[in-house]
Amino acid sequence: MAETYVSGVAGRYATALFELARDAGVIDAVKADLDRFGTLIAESDDLKRLVRSPVFSSEEQEKAIAALLDKIGMSGLSANFFKTVAANRRLFTVESIIRAYDALVASYKGEVTAEVTVAQPLSDAHAATLKQALDAMTGKNVKLAVEVDPSLLGGLKVKLGSKLVDASLKTKLNSIRTAMKEVR
Template sequence: MAAEDPSVSGVSGRYATALFELARDERSIDAVKADLDQFEAMLADSADLKRLVRSPVFSADTQLKALAAVLEQAGITGISANFLKVVTANRRLFAVTGVIRAFRALVAKFKGEATADVTVAETLSDKNLDVLKAALKSVTGKDVALNVKVDRSIIGGLVVKLGSRMVDSSLRTKLNSIKHAMKEAG
């Protein structure tokens, strides 16, 4: 399965495939995905957790003890917790964001969903997320899972990447286009 999808390759793809197959066999794909989403959100919100995950300075044992405490505090248990601990013990915790992304791609493919990467200037409301999902579903004919990232530097609008297609309606891009046009005219 990993070889069929270019976004699911390398170390991250191998770990994601193993996790996906285990979660599928245990009928817990949604629970594992929710746990990984929660862990990724915690990672995004904590500079200390990012440092723990990315820094080669920490020993595997130190990372494992710290990670176990974080997972317990967050209530992440079962397959997800065991998987993250194995990744840590194998000194591959630095690749966890790639593993999560690859796992999402495998889940989307399994469920017949498309996945869109959406970059916005500020957090979207649930209503706006639903409108965006509906619009993308009308284009693709599939349910669309969204990976939403907030990037205040785009000022306004949004950037949507769906497979190889990209729609950039960000204010930053529009301003840059005007700036280039003015330079060429002047």
């Protein structure tokens, strides 16, 4: 496994959780719990307020999180982790912790994410072909994060790590326009 470094408070919490989950053999179960909690935050304005607001005391946050975890049936390492984060008044970092944990899991599994921007949605066949090409190019398991941007007109942009391949029709037309201006 290549070392992945995550920094800051969220990075330290994510790293600690990842190491505990790895040692217990529950990496995927914890990831599923974190994803579920992240979804709950995204869907509930009240939970967002609880997580992000400094107005709530750690006791109030702990009680609310414990009640929520009981209600959704989350227990074990993930539940203890959320309770600890609330007790330490670090609940405001939970969304960053989830992202950092995801990065650690992806690195551990040898996965990388390619950010793909297309003019129109990719068919399953095109997505599979693109994934195979990127897998072969990187030697790793590439996950596609596809975003649709109609302003590209056609083609696609692929960002993998620090590399960007821009094969969009919009960029090609802009290049032609620039070349035409230089000819005059």
